[in-house]
Amino acid sequence: MNAPLTKELHNRRVSLFSRYFGQTVLAIGAHPDDLELAIGGTLARLSRNGARVVMAVVSVPADFETRRGEAARAAEILGCELRVLMDDGCRRIDDIKSYQLVNMLDSLVRELAPAAIFTHSASEFHRDHVAVHSACLSTQRLKAFDFFHFNPTMTRAVPVAFHPRAYVDVTETIELKMQAIEVHASQFGARGLDTELFRDIARLNGRMVGVKYAEGLDVGRMLIA
Numbered sequence: 001m002n003a004p005l006t007k008e009l010h011n012r013r014v015s016l017f018s019r020y021f022g023q024t025v026l027a028i029g030a031h032p033d034d035l036e037l038a039i040g041g042t043l044a045r046l047s048r049n050g051a052r053v054v055m056a057v058v059s060v061p062a063d064f065e066t067r068r069g070e071a072a073r074a075a076e077i078l079g080c081e082l083r084v085l086m087d088d089g090c091r092r093i094d095d096i097k098s099y100q101l102v103n104m105l106d107s108l109v110r111e112l113a114p115a116a117i118f119t120h121s122a123s124e125f126h127r128d129h130v131a132v133h134s135a136c137l138s139t140q141r142l143k144a145f146d147f148f149h150f151n152p153t154m155t156r157a158v159p160v161a162f163h164p165r166a167y168v169d170v171t172e173t174i175e176l177k178m179q180a181i182e183v184h185a186s187q188f189g190a191r192g193l194d195t196e197l198f199r200d201i202a203r204l205n206g207r208m209v210g211v212k213y214a215e216g217l218d219v220g221r222m223l224i225a
């Protein structure tokens, strides 16, 4: 009796990723590198498990060609599609009004009809990240997708209150995540910063749930069917 039940529970746990099989998952980050830092391992797993994963980068604040190129290589490593939304050169999110940002994200959601959206949380300290979080909240009125928030992103460690309520086991994709972060050389190698912070965060999150590496999420909205 126990053995089949255990196997069934195991299969259910493994098959949670099949929730998005054949569907589109949309990850929205304010800048190149935010998505890789927060959920690179999750995005790689989603892609490997049959989801179409679109990484939307809202703005490139500096070094447009370099940073877009880095983002493109990172997306390729993770098996995802890249979209740069403000794609006419270096722009800050503050350059547009909040309703324009919402309109931009609305268009993307209407086009892609995602089954899930992953984006910044309200716990962010970077104003651009908070702006993207707020605009993404508004897109929830368009469609009943699952909605997740990820760990605040930063290139240097800063203490920020964020308490994950769900964890994704990224043990099988941690090296892809690390590679995807490394290609953002303009943000790390060129500044003399190493990327081990992100392995450390994944290791600590993994310890919370008994796996080697994990990424933490907060759940904004999710249908348990």
Ligand SMILES: [Zn+2]
Pocket (backbone or CB within 6 Å): 030, 031, 034, 126, 129, 153
């Ligand atoms: Zn950012």
